[in-house]
Amino acid sequence: MLTTEIFDLLKAKFPRIAKEEGTSAVIIPKELLLEFGRFIKDAPLIFDDLHCVTAIDKKEKIDLVYIFYSNPLQHSLTLKIYLGPEDPKVESLAAIWKSANWLERETYDLFGVTFLNHPDPRRILNPYDWKGYPLRKNYSAPNFIAKPKL
Amino acid sequence: MAMMERIPAAGLIQKFPGGKFFLASSEAVLKWGKASSLWPMTFGLACCAIEMIATGASRFDIDRFGAGVFRASPRQCDVLIVAGTICVKMSDCVRRLYAQMPEPKYVMAMGNCAISGGIFYHDTYSVVKGTEALGIPVDVYIPGCPPRPENLLLGLMKLQEKILNEENANNRNI
Numbered sequence A: 001m002l003t004t005e006i007f008d009l010l011k012a013k014f015p016r017i018a019k020e021e022g023t024s025a026v027i028i029p030k031e032l033l034l035e036f037g038r039f040i041k042d043a044p045l046i047f048d049d050l051h052c053v054t055a056i057d058k059k060e061k062i063d064l065v066y067i068f069y070s071n072p073l074q075h076s077l078t079l080k081i082y083l084g085p086e087d088p089k090v091e092s093l094a095a096i097w098k099s100a101n102w103l104e105r106e107t108y109d110l111f112g113v114t115f116l117n118h119p120d121p122r123r124i125l126n127p128y129d130w131k132g133y134p135l136r137k138n139y140s141a142p143n144f145i146a147k148p149k150l
Numbered sequence B: 001m002a003m004m005e006r007i008p009a010a011g012l013i014q015k016f017p018g019g020k021f022f023l024a025s026s027e028a029v030l031k032w033g034k035a036s037s038l039w040p041m042t043f044g045l046a047c048c049a050i051e052m053i054a055t056g057a058s059r060f061d062i063d064r065f066g067a068g069v070f071r072a073s074p075r076q077c078d079v080l081i082v083a084g085t086i087c088v089k090m091s092d093c094v095r096r097l098y099a100q101m102p103e104p105k106y107v108m109a110m111g112n113c114a115i116s117g118g119i120f121y122h123d124t125y126s127v128v129k130g131t132e133a134l135g136i137p138v139d140v141y142i143p144g145c146p147p148r149p150e151n152l153l154l155g156l157m158k159l160q161e162k163i164l165n166e167e168n169a170n171n172r173n174i
């Protein structure tokens, strides 16, 4: 299915979604996430594969990014949720896609996005007692040595 | 016996003329034995490990120098080749492996990452800045990113030289 067809189908079901300017990503409000997830997992879209969860720190907001793929229909969808930079929270998708479990742990570990109702909300890449979220723009580590300006 | 010619301290070992025996101080023989049969650990951390694996395989063949028995347990090893980037999360594991090795034990820091953090020295939050930053004493540094197998072999020969010329070898930093 083409991206525009997918968007029209989604727009008919969820009038509050929008298209991001300059990309083909779909933006949804965060309250819609679980309902939206259950909808796209089933027919007619059958997005059975969630293969990327990540985030982008834009200082004034954090973009949470999900990329879905449909193996039977071979189309994909990029989903974005805009979150505030202070204490971002969103529902976990781990109950719908098993792959979300580790991907969400990674996003929590590096960006500090808290996933509510996650089955195992620990860090994954950094040591468990790590302080701070390394991929945030304002992060600084105690042993961090900045590159000298050339 | 070919080993004896290559090694400086082998002068301490003398053959009986025409006989099957040879005469030496026990320490020289011990050192010679230690240097000729180093057992490294099967342990790689990053890209440098690939080079270490190549050194162990048939083309470069580290076995020619008596160090080809890569063991899968630290309790059977003499040499820890720190081959690669030490991440903060992995650092505890490296320290524990070193602690588990029986004395006498030797450490080779292979590659810039194991020496000082290498290309990850600046602007990285997750990399330990060298093996010595973990409190593990290093015997031989092998610079390069990654060092070629020849460099690792040279490092090994340097380590053998060090072992053969070691004073007071029996109570080394235990």
Ligand code: SF4
Pocket (backbone or CB within 6 Å): B046, B047, B048, B049, B083, B084, B085, B110, B111, B112, B113, B114, B118, B119, B144, B145, B146, B147
């Ligand atoms: S020194 Fe270079 S090759 Fe070796 S682990 Fe570091 S980055 Fe990789």
